Amino acid sequence: MPDAMSHAMSDDFMRLALEQARHAWDLGEVPVGAVVVKDGVVIARGYNQPIGKHDPTAHAEIVALRAAAEVLGNYRLPGCELYVTLEPCVMCSGAMMHARLAKVVYGATDPKTGACGSVLDLFGQEQLNHHTEVRGGVMAEECGAMLKRFFAARRAAAAAARRGAAAE
Numbered sequence: 001m002p003d004a005m006s007h008a009m010s011d012d013f014m015r016l017a018l019e020q021a022r023h024a025w026d027l028g029e030v031p032v033g034a035v036v037v038k039d040g041v042v043i044a045r046g047y048n049q050p051i052g053k054h055d056p057t058a059h060a061e062i063v064a065l066r067a068a069a070e071v072l073g074n075y076r077l078p079g080c081e082l083y084v085t086l087e088p089c090v091m092c093s094g095a096m097m098h099a100r101l102a103k104v105v106y107g108a109t110d111p112k113t114g115a116c117g118s119v120l121d122l123f124g125q126e127q128l129n130h131h132t133e134v135r136g137g138v139m140a141e142e143c144g145a146m147l148k149r150f151f152a153a154r155r156a157a158a159a160a161a162r163r164g165a166a167a168e
Contacts, residue, residue, distance in 0.1 A: 010138045013035055014083050016042060017034050017035050018085055018142060018146065021060070024048040024049070024060065028052075029049055031048070032147075033046070036077065037081045043072070044068035046063030048060050048063075061084050061096065065077070082101055083105045085143040085146070087136060094122065097122065104123070105134075106134075107140050107144070108140050108147060
């Protein structure tokens with residue numbers, strides 16, 4: 001039973017991460033969202049903001065990690081879990097390792113830049129002194145569908161703009 005409860009909680013936290021991803025979409029950012037959880041309680045949230053903040057490091061995970069560090073008063077986040085809608089990149093994975101997260105849970109895989117096994121597996125390096133549990137594929141269909149809809153809408157808008165420019 002605890003495993004079923006754990007999966008249900010993972011879905012609940014991923015739904016909260018999806019809400020954060022919707023905030024990113026509303027701002028024209030790639031819709032990726034994240035939440036940091038400690039002892040079953042969300043302590044921080046984040047969504048992609050690199051365009052709006054003019055900051056290439058303002059990925060959802062980094063934003064959430066920074067907020068969690070402020071809440072806990074420590075850059076190390078032992079016992080914390082991070083839920084994110086898209087498989088983390090190298091930068092975000094490195095920050096999560098440095099923060100000493102206990103667990104990373106992601107939704108959709110990222111076959112272009114994923115660093116949890118799709119392209120690289122940074123968390124699987126045995127020589128590291130800290131090992132983070134990684135679980136992928138949580139609500140993967142919903143997380144992936146949001147990204148697909150976002151990029152389809154972006155392509156459609158670009159095509160409409162090209163048609164409009166050609167008509168002038």
